[in-house]
Amino acid sequence: MRHESGLVVETRGHLRLLTLDRPERRNALSSALQADLVDELLTAGTDGTRVVVLSGNGPAFCAGFDLKEIRAADDRGEPFRPPMERPGRSLFEVVTECPVPIVAAITGAAVAGGFELALACDLRVAAPGVPMGLPEAKIGMGANFGSVVLPKRIPMGIALEMLYTGAYLDSDRLDRWGLVNRLVRREEVLSAALALAETIAANAPVSVRRMKQTAVKGLELPLWQALRLDVGPNPYTSEDRKEGIAAQLDKRAPRWTGR
Missing domain, CATH: 1.10.12 (Lyase 2-enoyl-coa Hydratase; Chain  A, domain 2)
Incomplete structure (x- = not known):
């Protein structure tokens, strides 16, 4: 099933595969896509799903929030609500609170909100050389979730450098700090993520x-x-x-x- 927002949903036994399918926008997280992800993840906790695998089609895993959508709202004079002051559920909170494990399959760039989305997942399978990072300081945003979570995942000094400079590090380097669970060839990322999910789903x-x-x-x-x-x-x-x-x-x- 494909939502109009660009979210593709597949059920494979006890696994649920959620694929971001906006390759022309580098899978940017529009408001509609965020809402559909939240809805699917809330459902996954109640319908017998044992593991969720989250992937992205095209050259990027996810480029973060849809800046074109945000600028259009700015041009209309709409006030921008900070992440924790919005009426809907925060996507990243829902990911972390989902009762079943979530495995991110990362074949392309995971940056800004896309990196935060990967951070929110329980496990990460990535291809070598994938850029990851939080460039929010370069565009006046806050990386609210990443600022809290990244220092819990990797050494504090490295996390702060990434936050302060907005520089990207590749998946090979982040693998050495334990942020990546599996580093495999790009064409094997999804199959490796699904295999890991199957191993988990086989347990109680x-x-x-x-x-x-x-x-x-x-x-x-x-x-x-x-x-x-x-x-x-x-x-x-x-x-x-x-x-x-x-x-x-x-x-x-x-x-x-x-x-």
């Missing part, structure tokens, strides 16, 4: 959801508080725990119910 969905929510929400908490978190479904009291143990002992594939 209750366990994976619990792990994501615990890891994300416990990251900044003191150890004693993080260990007491009780977020998401509880795998210890689930039917899948019994099924997983039985399958292990019976030497067969588990039949997960998600309960």
